[in-house]
Amino acid sequence: MEEQTYRRSRRHARGDFLERMFRDLLEAMELSAHAERLAARAGFLQGLDPRIKILGLLSLALTAVLVKSLAPLAGLLGFAILLASGSHLGIVGLARRVWLPVLLLTGMIATPALFLVPGDAIARVPLLDWTITRQGARSAAFLIGRAATTASFASLLVLTTPWPHVLKALRSLRVPLVVIVILGMTYRYIFVLLGTAVSMLEAQRSRLLGPLSGREQRRLAAASTVILLDKALHLSTEVHLAMIARGYRGEVHLLDDFCARASDWIVLAGFLAVAAVALGLR
Amino acid sequence: MEARDAPTPGTPAYELSDVHYSYRDIPALQGLSLRIPAGERIALLGANGSGKSTLLRLLDALYFPDRGRVLAFGEVLSELHLREEAVAHAFRRRVGLVFQDTDVQLFNPTVFDELAFGPLHLGWDTGKIRQCVEAMLAEFSIGALAQRSPHRLSGGEKRRVALASVLITRPQVLLLDEPTSDLDPPSRSQIVDFLANCRGTGRTLVTATHDLGIVAEIADSCIVLQSGRLVAYGPPAEILGNEALLRSSGLLHRC
Numbered sequence: 001m002e003e004q005t006y007r008r009s010r011r012h013a014r015g016d017f018l019e020r021m022f023r024d025l026l027e028a029m030e031l032s033a034h035a036e037r038l039a040a041r042a043g044f045l046q047g048l049d050p051r052i053k054i055l056g057l058l059s060l061a062l063t064a065v066l067v068k069s070l071a072p073l074a075g076l077l078g079f080a081i082l083l084a085s086g087s088h089l090g091i092v093g094l095a096r097r098v099w100l101p102v103l104l105l106t107g108m109i110a111t112p113a114l115f116l117v118p119g120d121a122i123a124r125v126p127l128l129d130w131t132i133t134r135q136g137a138r139s140a141a142f143l144i145g146r147a148a149t150t151a152s153f154a155s156l157l158v159l160t161t162p163w164p165h166v167l168k169a170l171r172s173l174r175v176p177l178v179v180i181v182i183l184g185m186t187y188r189y190i191f192v193l194l195g196t197a198v199s200m201l202e203a204q205r206s207r208l209l210g211p212l213s214g215r216e217q218r219r220l221a222a223a224s225t226v227i228l229l230d231k232a233l234h235l236s237t238e239v240h241l242a243m244i245a246r247g248y249r250g251e252v253h254l255l256d257d258f259c260a261r262a263s264d265w266i267v268l269a270g271f272l273a274v275a276a277v278a279l280g281l282r
Numbered sequence: 283m284e285a286r287d288a289p290t291p292g293t294p295a296y297e298l299s300d301v302h303y304s305y306r307d308i309p310a311l312q313g314l315s316l317r318i319p320a321g322e323r324i325a326l327l328g329a330n331g332s333g334k335s336t337l338l339r340l341l342d343a344l345y346f347p348d349r350g351r352v353l354a355f356g357e358v359l360s361e362l363h364l365r366e367e368a369v370a371h372a373f374r375r376r377v378g379l380v381f382q383d384t385d386v387q388l389f390n391p392t393v394f395d396e397l398a399f400g401p402l403h404l405g406w407d408t409g410k411i412r413q414c415v416e417a418m419l420a421e422f423s424i425g426a427l428a429q430r431s432p433h434r435l436s437g438g439e440k441r442r443v444a445l446a447s448v449l450i451t452r453p454q455v456l457l458l459d460e461p462t463s464d465l466d467p468p469s470r471s472q473i474v475d476f477l478a479n480c481r482g483t484g485r486t487l488v489t490a491t492h493d494l495g496i497v498a499e500i501a502d503s504c505i506v507l508q509s510g511r512l513v514a515y516g517p518p519a520e521i522l523g524n525e526a527l528l529r530s531s532g533l534l535h536r537c
Contacts, residue, residue: 164391238386247403
């Protein structure tokens with residue numbers, strides 16, 4: 001239903017402020033639903049114990065930060081692509097959602113390094129007469145490569161693991177309970193509030209008789225934000241009462257119900273071996 | 283499912299005397315006095331803002347009266363008293379509240395965790411918790427939802443999960459705030475059947491509702507509230523047959 005509404009709203013998009021806000025909210029909800037569908041698919045990473053997956057992918061991401069040459073970094077990125085394809089994640093989607101934003105963001109940061117890092121000149125920018133150095137290009141490639149590789153491993157984790165399992169796995173890896181509870185509650189209620197925001201915007205749109213000026217739209221959006229914040233505050237009070245009603249007294253307890261199999265440990269050993277090889281390569 | 287530690291019949295589950303409660307300056311309950319016998323199924327009737335939800339929260343010791351006294355199982359229900367862990371645990375095990383808004387009630391990442399939350403916080407053994415959660419999932423036919431996030435469930439599924447999450451501790455008193463609101467007919471029937479089947483189980487049931495169509499099935503007695511005051515208390519047939527009372531308390535449309 002939400003998807004249909006989303007597609008319809010995209011077709012009729014007028015590009016105004018409220019419309020864009022509405023589309024963004026629905027897109028956020030759709031992205032999350034998509035991630036949950038991917039995590040529920042049968043695939044290599046989906047079948048692993050979440051704790052093993054976190055340890056394995058974290059060690060690979062850490063290796064990407066520590067490697068000293070570009071070849072092992074490229075190898076790690078290739079390994080991430082291999083894992084993504086073995087987990088039926090869709091390389092195009094990964095490129096669009098992970099690599100492209102990383103390239104744009106870190107590309108902006110890395111570009112000055114091309115010219116500012118002193119070293120051997122390999123090219124010259126026409127008109128500007130700026131020199132691109134070998135060392136500068138290497139630094140930029142490192143920055144972009146490391147960001148893309150670590151983001152890939154992080155995405156592999158969140159796209160192949162239901163969020164509640166990520167939280168439980170983090171807890172069993174001794175991440176403080178308060179952090180886990182805050183993350184869990186945030187994840188749970190962000191969707192309730194997103195749903196409320198979408199309903200509010202829909203209600204506003206249904207009562208508009210004509211197009212609003214940009215200023216009026218921004219004022220309406222600001223008023224909606226205030227109402228949403230008020231609702232969020234009310235919701236948090238109610239949730240706290242609901243927790244007390246079921247025995248909560250300031251300390252949260254969780255059930256840890258994972259059980260790693262021999263195959264999980266073998267995969268972890270494989271991940272660590274890949275990390276060791278990457279670190280050993282020069 | 284029978285209530286645990288059912289008291290001897292005739293012992294009141296609750297006694298309220300001259301209870302007042304206000305939200306800042308807005309009075310919600312004004313001098314409410316009533317007695318809820320243990321094992322009885324009560325329907326709490328009244329228009330919006332009549333004080334039904336506030337009363338349920340007082341009965342669940344989430345709110346405490348500004349004035350007056352609430353006795354639960356013969357003990358005074360006070361904030362100070364509930365600060366003692368043993369008292370709080372004993373009370374929370376005996377009383378369960380199902381909130382009107384299931385999004386408030388279901389705050390855990392998965393349905394399984396939702397059901398386990400109460401027992402975990404009441405200090406149950408983890409083996410027993412797993413066993414009880416599995417049993418409740420089967421009893422409420424929600425086993426397939428165990429690893430789902432509550433926000434992805436339908437209204438009827440959410441309501442069943444909310445009910446199961448409270449019933450897992452087998453409370454002696456079950457408080458329900460508008461349990462059939464926003465439900466489709468099949469989901470509504472399931473909830474009504476469950477409440478109807480609670481007759482004779484020893485469990486005290488207090489259901490706040492303005493759905494008059496279900497009252498005869500789910501209640502042995504009705505309490506009618508109007509502007510925070512008790513205006514009637516009696517068997518469903520008597521209350522539902524009093525058209526003037528229902529009109530004056532906002533439960534029937536004035537034509």
